[in-house]
Amino acid sequence: EAGVTQSPTHLIKTRGQQATLRCSPISGHTSVYWYQQALGLGLQFLLWYDEGEERNRGNFPPRFSGRQFPNYSSELNVNALELEDSALYLCASSLREYEQYFGPGTRLTVT
Amino acid sequence: AQSVTQLDSQVPVFEEAPVELRCNYSSSVSVYLFWYVQYPNQGLQLLLKYLSGSTLVESINGFEAEFNKSQTSFHLRKPSVHISDTAEYFCAVSEYPSGGFKTIFGAGTRLFVKA
Numbered sequence: 056e057a058g059v060t061q062s063p064t065h066l067i068k069t070r071g072q073q074a075t076l077r078c079s080p081i082s083g084h085t086s087v088y089w090y091q092q093a094l095g096l097g098l099q100f101l102l103w104y105d106e107g108e109e110r111n112r113g114n115f116p117p118r119f120s121g122r123q124f125p126n127y128s129s130e131l132n133v134n135a136l137e138l139e140d141s142a143l144y145l146c147a148s149s150l151r152e153y154e155q156y157f158g159p160g161t162r163l164t165v166t
Numbered sequence: 167a168q169s170v171t172q173l174d175s176q177v178p179v180f181e182e183a184p185v186e187l188r189c190n191y192s193s194s195v196s197v198y199l200f201w202y203v204q205y206p207n208q209g210l211q212l213l214l215k216y217l218s219g220s221t222l223v224e225s226i227n228g229f230e231a232e233f234n235k236s237q238t239s240f241h242l243r244k245p246s247v248h249i250s251d252t253a254e255y256f257c258a259v260s261e262y263p264s265g266g267f268k269t270i271f272g273a274g275t276r277l278f279v280k281a
Contacts, residue, residue, distance in 0.1 A: 059209070088269070090271075095273075096273070097256070097271050097272060097273035097274050098210075098256065098258075098271035099271075100268060100269060100270065100271075103268070111268050113268075145209055145210065147210075153198045153200075153215070153217065153260045153269075154212070154215065155212070155269065156212070157202075157209035157210040157211070158209050159207075159208055159209045160209050
């Protein structure tokens with residue numbers, strides 16, 4: 056069974072640009088979660104999508120947004136990039152809310 | 167959960183020695199508890215979880231954790247560590263307020279096993 060996949064592996068952008076990160080959940084999982092793992096700050100919850108709807112949101116500004124497609128894959132968009140957005144972005148999927156399976160992450164570097 | 171605190175940012179230990187990674191949380195509602203492990207340049211893997219029932223839970227690779235409700239703790243232990251256990255370990259808490267689950271992670275503890 057394929058795990059959670061994320062693309063791209065690495066992404067380099069300049070300040071002010073937009074970044075788009077993608078996630079494909081495990082087959083049969085309907086929920087997708089996004090986390091930001093910045094150096095020294097642990098994992099910060101960003102967004103939770105389930106059945107195509109945004110269910111919960113962490114304490115991030117509106118320039119962090121996303122969506123979930125009918126096939127349950129998901130996209131995270133970060134607008135007006137700032138240097139402090141540089142981090143590893145992790146996607147997780149689940150069938151039950153409390154059991155999440157993580158992808159390998161997308162390393163976003165903002166210069 | 168209001169917060170999850172992992173009391174040690176780094177834990178160096180010799181191979182075959184016992185180890186305990188500490189985790190405390192604060193929450194006013196019922197919670198589920200998890201430990202995840204992250205090897206270098208990889209995502210997180212679920213190590214073990216407490217949902218209900220026995221307060222002592224075990225993983226397949228020898229780790230165990232005990233839920234202590236009165237002390238709001240979920241410490242991770244292993245009686246004898248291996249070099250391959252070197253990784254970062256995250257404690258996580260999922261609480262269920264109205265509006266759905268939200269998982270909060272601790273800052274992580276880096277376990278470094280020395281030969």
